[in-house]
Amino acid sequence: MRLKNDSDKLKYSNVWVVAEVLSGKIQPVTHELLGAARSLADAKKSKVWAVLLGHNVKEQAQLLIPYGADKVLVVDDSRLSGFSDELEARILVRLIKKYKPEILICGATTRGRALIPRVAVVSECGLTADCTELSIDPVSGDFLQTRPAFGGNIMATIRCPFHRPQMATVRPRVMKAPDADFSRNGEIIFEEVTESDASKIKRILEVFHSDDVAVNLADAQIIISGGRAMKGPEGFKMLGRLAARVGGAVGASRAAVDAGWIPYAHQIGQTGQTVQTKVYISCGISGQIQHLVGMQSCNLIIAIDKDPSTPMMQMADIAVVGDLFEIVPGLTEEIVKL
Amino acid sequence: MKIVVCVKQVPATNDAKIDPETKRIVREGMQAILNPFDTYAVEEAVQLRDKFGGEVIALSMGPEKAALVLREAISVGADRGLLLSDRAFGGSDTWATSYVLSKAIEKIGGVDLVICGKQAIDGDTAQVGPGIAAHLDWMQAACVMEVCDADKDTITVKRMHEDGYDICEMSLPAVVTVVKDINTPRVPTLKGRLASDKSEIPIWKPEDIGAQSSKIGLDGSPTRVVKTAPPPIRNSVTKKITGTSAECVKELIAELRLRSIL
Ligand SMILES: Cc1cc2nc3c(=O)[nH]c(=O)nc-3n(C[C@H](O)[C@H](O)[C@H](O)COP(=O)(O)OP(=O)(O)OC[C@H]3O[C@@H](n4cnc5c(N)ncnc54)[C@H](O)[C@@H]3O)c2cc1C
Ligand SMILES: Nc1ncnc2c1ncn2[C@@H]1O[C@H](COP(=O)(O)O)[C@@H](O)[C@H]1O
Numbered sequence: 001m002r003l004k005n006d007s008d009k010l011k012y013s014n015v016w017v018v019a020e021v022l023s024g025k026i027q028p029v030t031h032e033l034l035g036a037a038r039s040l041a042d043a044k045k046s047k048v049w050a051v052l053l054g055h056n057v058k059e060q061a062q063l064l065i066p067y068g069a070d071k072v073l074v075v076d077d078s079r080l081s082g083f084s085d086e087l088e089a090r091i092l093v094r095l096i097k098k099y100k101p102e103i104l105i106c107g108a109t110t111r112g113r114a115l116i117p118r119v120a121v122v123s124e125c126g127l128t129a130d131c132t133e134l135s136i137d138p139v140s141g142d143f144l145q146t147r148p149a150f151g152g153n154i155m156a157t158i159r160c161p162f163h164r165p166q167m168a169t170v171r172p173r174v175m176k177a178p179d180a181d182f183s184r185n186g187e188i189i190f191e192e193v194t195e196s197d198a199s200k201i202k203r204i205l206e207v208f209h210s211d212d213v214a215v216n217l218a219d220a221q222i223i224i225s226g227g228r229a230m231k232g233p234e235g236f237k238m239l240g241r242l243a244a245r246v247g248g249a250v251g252a253s254r255a256a257v258d259a260g261w262i263p264y265a266h267q268i269g270q271t272g273q274t275v276q277t278k279v280y281i282s283c284g285i286s287g288q289i290q291h292l293v294g295m296q297s298c299n300l301i302i303a304i305d306k307d308p309s310t311p312m313m314q315m316a317d318i319a320v321v322g323d324l325f326e327i328v329p330g331l332t333e334e335i336v337k338l
Numbered sequence: 339m340k341i342v343v344c345v346k347q348v349p350a351t352n353d354a355k356i357d358p359e360t361k362r363i364v365r366e367g368m369q370a371i372l373n374p375f376d377t378y379a380v381e382e383a384v385q386l387r388d389k390f391g392g393e394v395i396a397l398s399m400g401p402e403k404a405a406l407v408l409r410e411a412i413s414v415g416a417d418r419g420l421l422l423s424d425r426a427f428g429g430s431d432t433w434a435t436s437y438v439l440s441k442a443i444e445k446i447g448g449v450d451l452v453i454c455g456k457q458a459i460d461g462d463t464a465q466v467g468p469g470i471a472a473h474l475d476w477m478q479a480a481c482v483m484e485v486c487d488a489d490k491d492t493i494t495v496k497r498m499h500e501d502g503y504d505i506c507e508m509s510l511p512a513v514v515t516v517v518k519d520i521n522t523p524r525v526p527t528l529k530g531r532l533a534s535d536k537s538e539i540p541i542w543k544p545e546d547i548g549a550q551s552s553k554i555g556l557d558g559s560p561t562r563v564v565k566t567a568p569p570p571i572r573n574s575v576t577k578k579i580t581g582t583s584a585e586c587v588k589e590l591i592a593e594l595r596l597r598s599i600l
Contacts, residue, residue, distance in 0.1 A: 002560075022501055082504060083497075085468070085478050110499050114480035117465035121433060121472035126560030129432075129463035148569060149462055150349075154356060156566045163560040202477050205494070206505040218500045222599075246600075264483070264519035265498065270459055271374050271518045279599055293459075297569070300597065302590070308578070318577045318593055326583035327590075334591055335600065 001124050003162050009141075011100055012164040015041045018092070018106035018116070019052040019064060023209050026060050028219060029107035031177035033170055034068040036134055038178065040103060040143070043136040049073060051095065053088050055081035065186035067178055072186060073099075077193040082204030083111050089118040090197040096123055101165045103143050105134070108169035109218055120167050126160035127167040132174045132276070132297070133157075142166070151270060151293025171276055172218045214243050214250045215265050222248030222279040225268060225295070228255040229284020229305070229324060236262045238325075239283060242332045251275065251295075253285045269294035283324045287312025304328070339392035339488070342443055343383040343453045344470070345376040345411055347404040348460045356566045372407040375455025378516050381523040382485065383453050384415035390488060393417045395446060399427055399438050405539045413526035413534035420446070424543045429556035432461070436469025438554055441547040443474065451493065452513040456481055467515035477508040483519040 003009060015037040020027040030050070037048045050069040052061050054076065061074045075091055096104070096119070104119075106112040108130045120127035132155075133146035142159045143166040149156050160166045210216075217223060224243045230236055236250060243250050252266040268275055270290040280298035285291060287303070287310050295301070296315070303316035304324045313319040320327060349368040357364050383394045396411035398404050399422035408419030422442055430438060443449050454467035464480070471478035484496040486505060494507045498517055526534070544554055552558060579589045594600040 082506070083499075084506075085471075085480070089472070110481050110497075113464045114468050114478065117432065117436075117463075117468035118472040118478065120465075121436060121469045124433075124560070126431065126433060127465060128561060129461075129465055144564070150460055151462065152569055154566055155569050157564050158561050159564055160560045161562060200475075200477065200509070202479070203507040204504055205507055208502040208504065210502045216500050264517070267518070274462070296572075300599070301572075308580075314576065315572070316576055317572070318579060318590065320579040320586050320590055322580070322583050322586045327586050330583055330587035331590065334587055 001164060003164060009164060012102040013044070013046045014099075014101050014103075015044070015046060015048050016101040016104040016165070017048065017050045017069070018104065018112065019050050019060075020107050020109060020111060021052065021054045021057055021060055024056070024060070026063060027107065027109070028177060029109060029170075029172040030064070031067045032172065032175040033105050033107060034064065035178040036170065036175040037103075037105060038068040040134060040136060044102065044141070046102065047071065049099075049101065051092065053080050053091060055079075061188050065184050066180035066182045068184070070186050072188045073191055074188060075191045075193060079193060079198055079201070082207055084201045084204065085114050085118055087193070087197055087201045088115050089122065091191075091193060092119045093122045094194070094197065095191060096165060104165045104167045106169050108171045112169050116167060116169050123165070125163040125165055125167055126158075127169070128158045129169050130274075131168045131170045134168065134170065143168070148297060151274070152297045153293070173221070173278070174276055214240055214248075217249050217251060217266070217268070217273050217275050220249035220275075220277055222246050222281070223251045223268070223275060223277050223295075223298075224248055224281045224283065225251030225253070225285060226256055226262075226283045227253035227285035228259070230256055230261060233261045235325075238328055242328055242335075245332050245335050248279075251280075253291050282312050282316070283328060285312055286310045287315065339386055339390040339450045339490075340448050341383045341387060341392065341394045341451045341453060342397050342446060342449050343376070343379050343394060343411065343416065344439055344466070345380065345396050345398050345407050346373045346455075346458045347371070347398065347400050347407045348373045348458055370403070370406070372410050373455055373458045375457060375459075375516070375518065376407075377523040378518055378520050379453040379455045380411045380414060380416060381521045382516055385521065386451070386485065386488065387415075392450070395420060397439065397442055397446075398422065399430070399435060402541070408539050409534040409537070410526075412537050413530040414524055415530065418537060419539045421539050421541050422547070423541050426544050426551065426555050429559060430554060431559035431561045432463050432465040432469055433560055434554050434558035436466045437473055437558065438547070438549055439466070440470045440473035441549045442542060443470065445542075445547045450490075450510045452476075452511070454513065454515045456515050456517050464515070467513055471513035474511070474513070477512040478514070479506060479508060479512070480515045482514045482516045485514075485520070
């Protein structure tokens, strides 16, 4: 809502985390956000609430408390088994009206990025996408949200002085998940789906979850990425073996995806996904700007290429000059031995 | 099927400059392109029209020269273009932009489907598509990788998720945002180019779409950019590893251990 005056701000309190559950499991990003919410709530001397929407999620609600939730709002309904943006948005809008959180954060996952804009528009408040840094302005008490734009070439800090709640989606793997503290206490509150929430919602006909960790780029700590140099699908199988060894995911440049060697879900860059992992191992990717914008925020970048002069080799933290068809299998083998 | 495809003119990535005073993108003198994701949105709209009949209207909000991206859409098959351009629209964030676009869509009237790109490469927010759906209270599907089926009342789409996909059916009118996987955009024909050069691009102002002045531009935007800065500087020294492949492997493993990655 747009605030009428400054004292209107006082009507809003607490930091909400919208939890994400996939195939019955709370996603790591939710734990990370609970950690971030804790420090925001401490700065504001308020509480952390988690909001959990799903089907058969009652047990999961309890599991949010050890990570820092003081209260958990649960909506458990069979209509929430698939991802219906309209339904989830209406529920959230209603709960926001009822409980008036000051801040709401959600993972910048495909679901979060589709859902929260809808909530923000209807709730008449601002929304900052893909944040990587969150804090409270000591002077105004406003929520400061910092995010990369222009493919990571600029960091912008944003606030919403005249609207509440203040909303942000936050990139997975950027905030640190707290250690679980099973002695923490918290309260669980159940809410229902109303008839009007559930009117005019999409019908989910089919859901396919892949168990293959190699494709989930958002959740990975390590990405092994290949480009045109992989020469074909076989090359990506070689990367897959290394990824499996280190529990990482496989990424690709557009050149490799366009050649049909690996599905689009693996593409990193301007027309693919943006990733921010701990480690990014680039194998035969020259590092054109369209690829770099998708991965330049990774913590440690390792490049393997036979040409030391490519942009990727120049920007990498570690540049290995050599033939990747020997180095990658060598690495896989040595890591087994460790 | 009456389809609106929302297209945005964006700076070619490496060209982005921010005005230190206003904190806004300097759009003057920049090299501008059609947002790459929107090329897939246009292609999908044209393919659906060719299959089901109807009309494709390319819609953009931006400065007058944004008419160029509308011409680009027309050159590959859109029937006409509409530009929302006025000083009062300037400074709009995603809330206000999606409001303006939704008002224009209402004004166009009888629209069955709105197609947007997954995200624009300048703002990188992916918020405008769902925002339009929210303003209109229509159903939405983001990151669509395939339109499986459609008729005059419904559309069935396949959505891409991190861990797989799902297929869902929505009643029309609806909004979808598309990813690159959905199609291969065509290149303009000479005839298409000529048609796009000749076409009139009407310019709509706030009063033409009945937009409330408190909901557009800076006034209508809840977010305020307080600061922009270059990204944190990466460790700029590159550690170079050379030698035989076996030596490279050994040294790389040592480096990874040193950094407690292995
Ligand atoms: C609008 C637009 C959007 C785009 N979006 C994206 C995007 O989202 N993602 C993306 O990745 N690209 C994107 N691109 C394309 C991008 O500009 C590059 O063309 C692409 O990233 C190049 O892929 P590559 O590095 O795999 O291939 P190349 O540029 O061909 O590089 C291959 C590298 O492999 C090395 N090599 C070859 N053999 C070996 C070997 N045996 N051992 C070691 N090294 C070897 C070579 O020295 C070279 O450096 C986009 C382009 C445009 C115009
Ligand atoms: N000013 C605009 N004019 C027309 N369409 C836009 C505009 N801004 C965003 N869009 C559409 O919304 C999509 C997502 O943009 P964004 O939310 O800015 O990342 C784009 O791919 C376009 O389809």
